[in-house]
Amino acid sequence: MIQTLLADAIARAVADAQAAGAVPHFEMPPVELSRPKVPEHGDWSSQIALAAAKRAGMKPRDLANEIAGRMAEMKEIAAVEVAGPGFLNFRLSHATLTGIVGEVQEAGANWGRSRTEPAERVQVEFVSANPTGPLHLGHGRWAVVGDAIATLLEATGHRVEREFYINDFGNQMQLFGESLRARYLQENGRDADVPEGGYQGAYMRELAQELLRERGAELADAGADVFREIGRDHMLTHQRAVLERIGVRFDVWFSETELHRAGDVTHGIEQVKQHGHVYEADGAVWLRTTDFGDDKDRVIVRESGEPTYFAADIAYYLSKKSRGFDRLIYLWGADHHGYVARVRAAIQCLGDDPGTVEFLIGQLVNLKRSGQPVRMSKRTGELVTFEELVDEVGSDATRYTLLRQLSIDTPLDFDIDLVVQRSQDNPVFYVQYAHARICSIIGYARDQGVESAPVANVDLERLSHPSELELVRKIGALPDVVATAGRMRAPHRLTNFAEELAGLFHAFYRDCRVVTDDGSLTQARLHLSISTKITLANVLAFLGVTAPERM
């Protein structure tokens, strides 16, 4: 890759200058290359001279000049200049630049992927909803984001497992079972009331009707826990189906109840006791999480002898740990951020390194319709489910919108009316349109009897128009963009890239006609189009969005 080549060359130039006595010896900071915003600053730029000037005891510009003088001969570089306070600006040779078009085609579907050393085995846990109701938009956001982060990690060379933690234990589940039983009895014409604080939503009635269709009246005498189990399974099936529809698949569905049944929670409590940090007070068992920065200590076994949810969290962590991952990523909603400190503290109470565990906290989603907030409340049943949203909006637009502009730190406004519009308000179509347009051009060329020649036989150096070269530069940036997006767990960088790339393609389309009488130019532009198509398709694939051939 170009930037590693340049970085190595810079390091070598510094070493040469030191050997020649032109530059004193000093410890080199890491060499970073970036793409300047303005074309006048070249294709790649490095601030190494500014960063190292102090250590070298030289003026930045002098140091930069020493480096530049030793790199001018490189065949990949057309020019290297020192600019501003001491930036090194590199302009690639025409052959190197246009050669990117060939690189892309060689890589094909792998264009944009890279390796990270060391490669890690990573688990990403996300969504992790209660099976007491349908998924809502918040869950949908985490589903899409978690999946995209997992995909990015895979694209940068890591091995990833996606896991859904099923919160199917405790009072809420019991209440859910009782509520379902009441609805079922009502459907059978019996007298029953949904308990105080129970689940009133319309979906509970539908679920009861579903049971009636499947099982008739045979459950009339069954207890709440039977309904709890059956209801749980039905809700999970529904949740899984919606997730499938937006292309999110989990490798593991992990049940909290199973954790209890297998004795792992009890075992986990024993294990944490062995590390100290545990004491008894007020009849309960506490973990001294304040030893590791938590606000207050936390109960792990209640006065009643029941383990707390937190105890299950510890057991769950131990389960993850026992499965041998190098890194654990938890993706939680903002409403759970208060738990980060205690889980992290618990990990330290177990003597483990919290550095291998990441907690990504995402902000909430405000659903709007024509600018007006849509109220969502599970209890009253007045809610827009994620499924209804996908019905109305479609998978591509849903995914894209949820991934876009998503530093997950920012609350997201999701306006249904804007998202369903097939217009400029909706960037997903802008990007998809560029892809479809390219397909159309390739089809047109074929109709004109122009088939693309093997890229090795094409004179890519015929590409010279500014719009062509800008497009090539953008295409060449994909591996770097993917690597950064993965490292920063920031999939929205890919939507930004996709929109910029689409924009540059449209500019190219405006300025440069692909199919002309000039045979070699036609081939060069056709291959530029093909490489753009590959790049767009790969980005969209990383985002889980389709790349249509026609629109």
Place this chain on the structure above:
RNA sequence: GCGCCCGUAGCUCAGUGGACAGAGCGGCGGCCUUCUAAGCCGCGGGUCGGGGGUUCGAAUCCUCCCGGGCGCGCCA
């Protein structure tokens, strides 16, 4: 009160300590006998919430203040 997050154009938001802070939308005005007008071009628009500090250099890091979101159970 304490903790975490946020505050960038009228709106929604990009911006990994670097060069004059960007995009889309909205507003106005142009471009289809030529490869998809779901497109392109032009015009406007900013005390990067505010004050201090660190740095050769700050929207970015530190600190205080203002404004907003979320969280602070032996619930899950």
